[in-house]
Amino acid sequence: DAGVTQSPTHLIKTRGQHVTLRCSPISGHKSVSWYQQVLGQGPQFIFQYYEKEERGRGNFPDRFSARQFPNYSSELNVNALLLGDSALYLCASSHGRNTEAFFGQGTRLTVV
Amino acid sequence: KQEVTQIPAALSVPEGENLVLNCSFTDSAIYNLQWFRQDPGKGLTSLLLIQSSQREQTSGRLNASLDKSSGRSTLYIAASQPGDSATYLCAVINNYGQNFVFGPGTRLSVLP
Numbered sequence: 001d002a003g004v005t006q007s008p009t010h011l012i013k014t015r016g017q018h019v020t021l022r023c024s025p026i027s028g029h030k031s032v033s034w035y036q037q038v039l040g041q042g043p044q045f046i047f048q049y050y051e052k053e054e055r056g057r058g059n060f061p062d063r064f065s066a067r068q069f070p071n072y073s074s075e076l077n078v079n080a081l082l083l084g085d086s087a088l089y090l091c092a093s094s095h096g097r098n099t100e101a102f103f104g105q106g107t108r109l110t111v112v
Numbered sequence: 113k114q115e116v117t118q119i120p121a122a123l124s125v126p127e128g129e130n131l132v133l134n135c136s137f138t139d140s141a142i143y144n145l146q147w148f149r150q151d152p153g154k155g156l157t158s159l160l161l162i163q164s165s166q167r168e169q170t171s172g173r174l175n176a177s178l179d180k181s182s183g184r185s186t187l188y189i190a191a192s193q194p195g196d197s198a199t200y201l202c203a204v205i206n207n208y209g210q211n212f213v214f215g216p217g218t219r220l221s222v223l224p
Contacts, residue, residue, distance in 0.1 A: 004155075006155075033210075033211060033212075035212070035214075040216075041216055042116070042201055042203075042214030042215055042216045042217055043156075043201075043203075043212070043214050044214075045211040045212065045213070048210045048211050050210075055210045056209065056210040056211050058211065088153075090155055090156065092156075092212075097143065097205065097210060098143060098144060098163060099161075100146065100158055100161040101146060101158065101212070102158055103148070103155045103156035103157070103158070104155050105154055105155040106154070106155045108153070
């Protein structure tokens with residue numbers, strides 16, 4: 001079985017540009033969450049979707065948005081990129097809140 | 113606001129030693145706790161999930177315990193191997209939330 005897949009694996013963008021990151025959850029998982037991990041720190045929560053509805057939002061500016069599609073895959077969009085947005089972006093999927101969560105390999109975003 | 117800390121921040125041990133990693137959280141109203149492993153530049157690999165009603169979980173050489181009342185969890189690694197070298201993260205989901213709150217991680221080096 002395929003695990004959580006994220007694309008692209010690496011990305012370099014210029015300040016002010018827009019970026020879209022993609023995540024495909026494990027088959028059968030309806031919950032997808034996004035996290036940002038800056039070097040040397042633990043991941044920080046950005047968004048959680050369950051059954052295509054937003055169930056939670058972390059302390060991130062409105063430049064960050066996300067959505068979940070009918071097949072439960074998800075996109076994270078970031079507008080007006082800043083140097084500080086450079087990080088590893090992680091996607092996690094699970095059946096629900098009380099079940100084990102599995103993470104993808106992440107997308108390394110570098111903003112120059 | 114839930115805060116998660118991990119001690120020590122870094123640990124270096126010779127191969128074959130048994131070791132304990134510590135995780136503390138400030139709010140005991142947690143739904144579950146999960147331990148993850150992260151290799152440099154990679155995503156998170158799930159190690160063990162402990163639900164709030166459980167006291168411990170075991171998988172191979174790993175054993176994780178949970179004491180909700182004191183806000184602590186430990187990850188015990190038996191007979192450490194160089195392949196165990198990685199950063200170990202603990203994360204909790206609060207009763208009132210949907211997302212993980214992560215600790216900063218413990219960076220483990222097992223020397224041959």
